Amino acid sequence: MKYQxxxxxxxxxxxxxxxxxxxxxxGFIMGLGRLGYDEWFxxxxxxxxxxxxxxxxxxxxxxxxxxxxxxxIIPEESQRELVSVxxxxxxxxSFALVGVVAVVGYHFNWWEGRKFLEIPRPLDYLVVIxxxxxxxxxxxTLYKGKQRTTTAMVLTMGLVFAALLYLPGMVxxxxxxLDSYFRWWVVHLWVEGVWELIMGGILAYLLIKLTGVxxxxxxxWLYVIIGLTFISGILGTxxxxxxxxxxxxxxxxxxxxxxxxxxxxxxxxxxAFSMYRKGGKKHPNTIALYWTLGCAIxxxxxAGLLGxxxxxxxxxxxxxxxxxxxxxxxxxxxxxYGMLVLAMISYAMPMMTGRKxxxxxxxxxxxxxxxxGMIGMTTALAAAGVAQVYLERRMGMEFxxxxxxxxxxxxxxxxSASLFAFGIVLYIIDFFKYGRPVxxxxxxxxxxxxxxxx
Amino acid sequence: xxxxxxxxxxxxxxxxxxxxxxxxLSWHSIAYEIPKQTNSAAIxxxxxRGKRIWEKNNCMGCHTLLGEGAYYAPELTKVIERRxxxxxxxxxxxxxxxxxxxRLMVAYNMSEQDANDVIAFLTWCGNIDLNGFPPKPVLxxxxxx
Numbered sequence: 001m002k003y004q005x006x007x008x009x010x011x012x013x014x015x016x017x018x019x020x021x022x023x024x025x026x027g028f029i030m031g032l033g034r035l036g037y038d039e040w041f042x043x044x045x046x047x048x049x050x051x052x053x054x055x056x057x058x059x060x061x062x063x064x065x066x067x068x069x070x071x072x073i074i075p076e077e078s079q080r081e082l083v084s085v086x087x088x089x090x091x092x093x094s095f096a097l098v099g100v101v102a103v104v105g106y107h108f109n110w111w112e113g114r115k116f117l118e119i120p121r122p123l124d125y126l127v128v129i130x131x132x133x134x135x136x137x138x139x140x141t142l143y144k145g146k147q148r149t150t151t152a153m154v155l156t157m158g159l160v161f162a163a164l165l166y167l168p169g170m171v172x173x174x175x176x177x178l179d180s181y182f183r184w185w186v187v188h189l190w191v192e193g194v195w196e197l198i199m200g201g202i203l204a205y206l207l208i209k210l211t212g213v214x215x216x217x218x219x220x221w222l223y224v225i226i227g228l229t230f231i232s233g234i235l236g237t238x239x240x241x242x243x244x245x246x247x248x249x250x251x252x253x254x255x256x257x258x259x260x261x262x263x264x265x266x267x268x269x270x271x272a273f274s275m276y277r278k279g280g281k282k283h284p285n286t287i288a289l290y291w292t293l294g295c296a297i298x299x300x301x302x303a304g305l306l307g308x309x310x311x312x313x314x315x316x317x318x319x320x321x322x323x324x325x326x327x328x329x330x331x332x333x334x335x336x337y338g339m340l341v342l343a344m345i346s347y348a349m350p351m352m353t354g355r356k357x358x359x360x361x362x363x364x365x366x367x368x369x370x371x372x373g374m375i376g377m378t379t380a381l382a383a384a385g386v387a388q389v390y391l392e393r394r395m396g397m398e399f400x401x402x403x404x405x406x407x408x409x410x411x412x413x414x415x416s417a418s419l420f421a422f423g424i425v426l427y428i429i430d431f432f433k434y435g436r437p438v439x440x441x442x443x444x445x446x447x448x449x450x451x452x453x454x
Numbered sequence: 455x456x457x458x459x460x461x462x463x464x465x466x467x468x469x470x471x472x473x474x475x476x477x478x479l480s481w482h483s484i485a486y487e488i489p490k491q492t493n494s495a496a497i498x499x500x501x502x503r504g505k506r507i508w509e510k511n512n513c514m515g516c517h518t519l520l521g522e523g524a525y526y527a528p529e530l531t532k533v534i535e536r537r538x539x540x541x542x543x544x545x546x547x548x549x550x551x552x553x554x555x556x557r558l559m560v561a562y563n564m565s566e567q568d569a570n571d572v573i574a575f576l577t578w579c580g581n582i583d584l585n586g587f588p589p590k591p592v593l594x595x596x597x598x599x
Binding site for chain 1: 456457458461462464465468469471472473475476479480482483484487488491492494497501502505508509510511512513514515516518519520521522523524525526527528529551554555556557558560575578579582583584585586587588589590591592593594
């Protein structure tokens with residue numbers, strides 16, 4: 001850590017892991033509902049409340065992680081302190097407050113009732129002000145900085161576009177079709193578009209730090225990958241327009257371009273691994289390296305391959321609106337964005353606190369148990385989803401009859417979720433053992449490399 | 455040799471082109487096709503009020519509509535055709551949770567007017583041309599007797 005203002009990232013990271021825990025708790029609540037054990041809390045937390053809370057907490061913890069990452073990376077890349085730490089603190093506390101108010105509001109029917117964009121309108125305006133403050137700080141730091149690296153520019157571009165794309169979600173339409181049409185401008189173009197820029201930027205930064213490969217090489221490939229992302233992802237939005245009342249040509253366009261979407265993630269995975277091998281050096285923080293490479297691989301599996309599995313119109317006709325989507329959603333978000341944030345935190349914590357906790361085995365166990373748990377959850381949802389498609393859609397069984405047939409898969413889902421939660425708890429124990437950032441780390445942790453013995 | 459400059463051109467060029475095509479097609483869809491396919495002239499005040507009730511209660515947090523939502527409760531696009539308005543009205547007006555086979559719905563205890571508005575909204579949704587969704591079952595189902 002070169003600049004004192006980078007420490008502000010700690011607050012965002014702490015919020016991020018706390019909200020992740022809450023998200024997991026709401027996941028269990030939904031699982032109990034699916035198994036029929038929800039009678040004692042259904043009056044306070046019905047499924048729609050749990051669901052809105054679960055998905056919105058995901059968005060908020062990831063955004064908090066991205067913001068923390070930006071506050072950590074941008075000063076270092078532009079070689080100066082953040083322009084204002086007090087403003088960043090205000091931005092943090094107001095961000096946390098809006099998040100908490102939104103989540104509490106969901107328990108009192110205060111929401112918009114639009115999947116992923118449930119945050120009520122008055123809070124939307126506060127989100128806009130908050131994000132503008134954040135972007136102002138980042139852009140001003142970048143502008144006044146000594147250098148503007150490609151990595152910093154790509155990360156910032158992703159953040160700016162993400163903010164702009166929030167706006168179409170704030171327009172109200174009388175037509176459900178148009179409502180849905182523009183809701184995907186936010187949701188799809190975030191996760192299969194501009195968030196991938198943020199991902200590319202953070203991954204490039206981590207690879208530069210962890211592998212020691214020349215910046216020029218890494219940044220060249222970064223452009224290719226984000227190019228692939230936009231070329232496939234923008235027109236790939238069409239895969240959300242197949243069956244909502246939009247014209248038929250979206251079946252062809254969405255089919256072709258969304259079938260190309262895995263290429264961007266494949267590029268990301270090849271990129272990370274070839275840089276890692278090319279580096280030929282070993283950074284002592286192996287846990288950060290695990291999460292970084294894990295993110296590259298799992299995003300390809302979860303977002304790329306499992307997305308591809310149901311994106312073609314002839315398949316999606318049957319799987320649209322079933323648990324197959326939930327299957328893809330879990331591994332995709334975890335791989336591409338969850339692991340990315342955890343990679344960034346794992347890298348930054350030793351730098352900010354001067355402690356080298358990456359030398360213990362807890363972090364390794366956390367990595368493996370969380371990932372195996374998540375793969376178990378995805379597999380359980382895949383079995384449930386495919387069975388649902390055959391029973392309900394292909395054979396015409398009643399919805400609840402089919403649900404009762406597949407309920408056993410939710411036992412596996414809960415068991416796997418417990419393993420996942422165990423891994424996350426271990427990760428968080430490490431997070432708190434690091435303690436708070438210090439002004440002068442007792443042991444200066446640097447990006448010193450250990451030469452690999454060949 | 456493929457340089458950083460080429461990579462940059464690939465990114466900015468590709469993004470601009472894709473975005474231009476996307477905006478063009480979206481404009482065409484919204485201006486010409488969607489109004490026809492969704493019969494937007496039939497969006498009455500009742501339908502709009504119904505949509506607001508649909509959103510206020512986050513129905514999408516359990517059900518799916520046009521295949522979008524939460525997969526916890528039945529897909530409702532064609533529900534009026536499937537169940538008829540009377541049954542739906544009685545579920546919406548029920549003061550106790552409707553719980554077919556153990557899975558609970560929130561008891562909305564709706565007024566006659568609100569229930570009618572939701573039914574108007576779902577009726578409008580049911581008439582949208584969805585390019586073949588939801589598909590008719592193609593495999594025979596074991597007979598239930």
